[in-house]
Amino acid sequence: MAKKSGKTTIHDIAYELGLNASTVSRALADNPVVSQKTRDLVQAKARELNYQPNRIAAALRRGRSDILGVIVPAIDRAFFGRVIRGIEEKADKAGFHIIVCQSYDSAKRERAMVSTLQRLQVDGIMISTAKDKEPITDFYKQLMATGLPIQFFDTMPAGLDAPAVVIDDELGGFEATEHLIKAGYERIAHLRGPQHIHIYHDRYRGYVRAMTEAGRTVDPRYVIDIDSHFDSGEEAFVQLWNLPQPPDAIFSSSDYSAAAGIKASEKYGIRVPEELAIIGFANESFTEIITPKLSTVDQQTRTMGRLAAERMIAVVTDKNALQSLERRLVLAPKVIVRKSSQR
Amino acid sequence: MAKKSGKTTIHDIAYELGLNASTVSRALADNPVVSQKTRDLVQAKARELNYQPNRIAAALRRGRSDILGVIVPAIDRAFFGRVIRGIEEKADKAGFHIIVCQSYDSAKRERAMVSTLQRLQVDGIMISTAKDKEPITDFYKQLMATGLPIQFFDTMPAGLDAPAVVIDDELGGFEATEHLIKAGYERIAHLRGPQHIHIYHDRYRGYVRAMTEAGRTVDPRYVIDIDSHFDSGEEAFVQLWNLPQPPDAIFSSSDYSAAAGIKASEKYGIRVPEELAIIGFANESFTEIITPKLSTVDQQTRTMGRLAAERMIAVVTDKNALQSLERRLVLAPKVIVRKSSQR
DNA sequence: TTGTAGGCGTTATCAT
DNA sequence: ATGATAACGCCTACAA
Numbered sequence: 001m002a003k004k005s006g007k008t009t010i011h012d013i014a015y016e017l018g019l020n021a022s023t024v025s026r027a028l029a030d031n032p033v034v035s036q037k038t039r040d041l042v043q044a045k046a047r048e049l050n051y052q053p054n055r056i057a058a059a060l061r062r063g064r065s066d067i068l069g070v071i072v073p074a075i076d077r078a079f080f081g082r083v084i085r086g087i088e089e090k091a092d093k094a095g096f097h098i099i100v101c102q103s104y105d106s107a108k109r110e111r112a113m114v115s116t117l118q119r120l121q122v123d124g125i126m127i128s129t130a131k132d133k134e135p136i137t138d139f140y141k142q143l144m145a146t147g148l149p150i151q152f153f154d155t156m157p158a159g160l161d162a163p164a165v166v167i168d169d170e171l172g173g174f175e176a177t178e179h180l181i182k183a184g185y186e187r188i189a190h191l192r193g194p195q196h197i198h199i200y201h202d203r204y205r206g207y208v209r210a211m212t213e214a215g216r217t218v219d220p221r222y223v224i225d226i227d228s229h230f231d232s233g234e235e236a237f238v239q240l241w242n243l244p245q246p247p248d249a250i251f252s253s254s255d256y257s258a259a260a261g262i263k264a265s266e267k268y269g270i271r272v273p274e275e276l277a278i279i280g281f282a283n284e285s286f287t288e289i290i291t292p293k294l295s296t297v298d299q300q301t302r303t304m305g306r307l308a309a310e311r312m313i314a315v316v317t318d319k320n321a322l323q324s325l326e327r328r329l330v331l332a333p334k335v336i337v338r339k340s341s342q343r
Numbered sequence: 344m345a346k347k348s349g350k351t352t353i354h355d356i357a358y359e360l361g362l363n364a365s366t367v368s369r370a371l372a373d374n375p376v377v378s379q380k381t382r383d384l385v386q387a388k389a390r391e392l393n394y395q396p397n398r399i400a401a402a403l404r405r406g407r408s409d410i411l412g413v414i415v416p417a418i419d420r421a422f423f424g425r426v427i428r429g430i431e432e433k434a435d436k437a438g439f440h441i442i443v444c445q446s447y448d449s450a451k452r453e454r455a456m457v458s459t460l461q462r463l464q465v466d467g468i469m470i471s472t473a474k475d476k477e478p479i480t481d482f483y484k485q486l487m488a489t490g491l492p493i494q495f496f497d498t499m500p501a502g503l504d505a506p507a508v509v510i511d512d513e514l515g516g517f518e519a520t521e522h523l524i525k526a527g528y529e530r531i532a533h534l535r536g537p538q539h540i541h542i543y544h545d546r547y548r549g550y551v552r553a554m555t556e557a558g559r560t561v562d563p564r565y566v567i568d569i570d571s572h573f574d575s576g577e578e579a580f581v582q583l584w585n586l587p588q589p590p591d592a593i594f595s596s597s598d599y600s601a602a603a604g605i606k607a608s609e610k611y612g613i614r615v616p617e618e619l620a621i622i623g624f625a626n627e628s629f630t631e632i633i634t635p636k637l638s639t640v641d642q643q644t645r646t647m648g649r650l651a652a653e654r655m656i657a658v659v660t661d662k663n664a665l666q667s668l669e670r671r672l673v674l675a676p677k678v679i680v681r682k683s684s685q686r
Numbered sequence: 687t688t689g690t691a692g693g694c695g696t697t698a699t700c701a702t
Numbered sequence: 703a704t705g706a707t708a709a710c711g712c713c714t715a716c717a718a
Binding site for chain 1: 402417458462463606628645
Binding site for chain 3: 019020021022023026033034035038057059060061062063
């Protein structure tokens with residue numbers, strides 16, 4: 001029997017077997033220096049006593065916790081939920097655990113969370129930085145100088161040279177627009193998200209480039225600014241439809257406003273995709289259930305999570321892996337063509 | 344200056360100030376037994392040296408990690424993302440952290456995750472148990488016997504008397520149906536989810552009770568079984584519409600099939616809600632963007648997370664709080680009436 | 687092949 | 703009010 005009432009430790013096992021704790025420690029680690037017989041004995045006894053190694057103690061001793069910190073703006077956003085799933089998948093396989101924190105898009109909270117994670121002795125931190133006006137670049141510069149492995153994903157502070165896995169929004173905008181062009185649509189409009197937000201700016205740039213490269217001019221009347229996701233969708237649609245020559249296709253910077261567009265066109269009796277093609281962005285789960293099914297751009301969320309975790313773990317596991325990885329990995333989004341943009 | 348190059352510890356601070364580590368420890372904890380002057384001195388020096396307390400070491404010594412384990416089937420499901428957000432909110436406020444694990448709805452993995460969390464010395468585990476046929480009740484009985492605080496939420500093993508925060512799906516089904524009845528609909532159909540899954544069975548029972556209590560009979564032809572979320576929605580609709588007397592309202596056990604129903608009715612030229620009312624279940628985010636906006640039943644996800652965390656923390660913080668809490672807290676879902684069921 | 691001893695950083699107990 | 707010491711559980715030189 002283990003002595004006290006508490007959990008069994010290597011000392012308990014050692015005592016039971018008339019061995020020393022260090023031998024038990026080695027045996028449990030399957031260290032070949034210990035005789036096979038002893039190893040079997042120890043491991044059997046460990047099972048018998050339902051021994052659960054204390055990872056906290058091991059962490060303290062080894063100076064490694066096998067825990068990774070993850071900071072996202074909000075865990076209940078579908079995008080981050082999926083990325084975290086990817087992260088957890090990889091981490092789990094590699095024997096790491098993740099502690100998830102939310103910044104609620106506040107730079108201040110983000111810094112606080114970094115601090116907390118450091119105190120928890122995490123081996124590295126993966127961050128999708130808050131969309132906050134407050135500058136945080138210097139904070140991370142200092143942090144990285146301490147040697148703590150950092151890996152950004154999705155969003156990263158401006159002007160920081162740090163490992164990151166991001167998505168090429170410009171390419172996404174380009175390909176979405178290109179798809180519409182190739183599908184034979186003539187007058188392609190764009191529902192443009194807030195331009196101070198990086199991703200929307202890039203999607204817009206991709207739109208412009210695709211138009212330009214196809215030898216088309218970007219009619220400013222075809223570029224409608226939308227702020228909130230849903231509500232401005234219908235207004236935008238009306239605005240477009242009142243033009244002397246309405247567009248025959250729309251590339252929306254978000255699935256939500258794209259859906260609002262579909263909704264509005266139904267209301268006004270415009271058939272999608274026959275009279276008007278629509279493509280969104282993000283591959284939200286509802287894109288498959290609305291009528292018609294919404295074409296969109298997939299952001300490779302799970303892949304992003306997996307890659308970020310892989311790179312993080314590579315660095316944590318082997319410090320000089322850092323050099324061998326490109327600092328910045330840019331993922332290509334994937335256009336998903338569904339009914340709403342196929343005629 | 345701190346000695347070595349490593350992180351600063353209380354010993355460094357003590358050395359700098361000509362004090363003893365134990366005094367520093369007390370001072371940092373604002374222990375009033377230490378003179379105000381010394382406390383100030385220590386805290387100033389701690390800031391100066393950018394001291395970050397090592398929570399791992401403290402955890403080892405105190406036998407408490409201030410970490411809670413959370414196990415959910417999959418973090419990228421909107422439902423769990425929201426619950427976790429609620430959990431994290433409360434945990435954060437109380438100075439706890441959460442480690443999130445996914446069971447992928449496998450009982451085996453779930454057990455493994457529990458084990459891992461135990462090794463990490465979490466102070467308690469919050470679980471939404473896997474929808475797996477494999478029985479896991481005995482496992483938890485044993486686990487709870489060890490004294491590890493456990494708190495279930497959303498789903499819990501059958502026949503286990505354990506603290507849990509769950510939602511009353513039967514009531515949700517009842518109220519959704521009642522709403523349709525009160526709104527004056529005559530022939531109310533139900534899209535019924537797989538009955539071996541507890542929640543769908545309860546929603547169906549609520550439907551039956553509402554019908555019965557209103558003095559109506561449940562016409563078996565009005566109860567359509569759907570398996571996968573989307574695809575069977577249209578079939579179900581067609582089946583209903585080919586009835587000699589089609590229903591004038593549908594209560595669907597999921598928002599997805601409800602949306603599919605709306606989609607199908609448009610296709611067949613049936614106006615919602617004038618000719619057919621539809622209400623779903625879960626308050627998915629897309630319910631607000633489809634046309635017409637979908638009535639649904641909100642599951643109080645964030646509240647569920649908050650309450651589960653609150654209860655967990657109460658138990659962890661004060662062992663005899665256990666008694667004072669009802670073992671099982673049942674949350675009432677909330678019907679959200681939107682366009683799709685209002686005439 | 688196994689044992690001894692020391693320490694990871696903190697906190698609790700006892701002494702001064 | 704502060705200091706000395708031990709211990710949390712594990713790991714790892716080093717010794718035997």
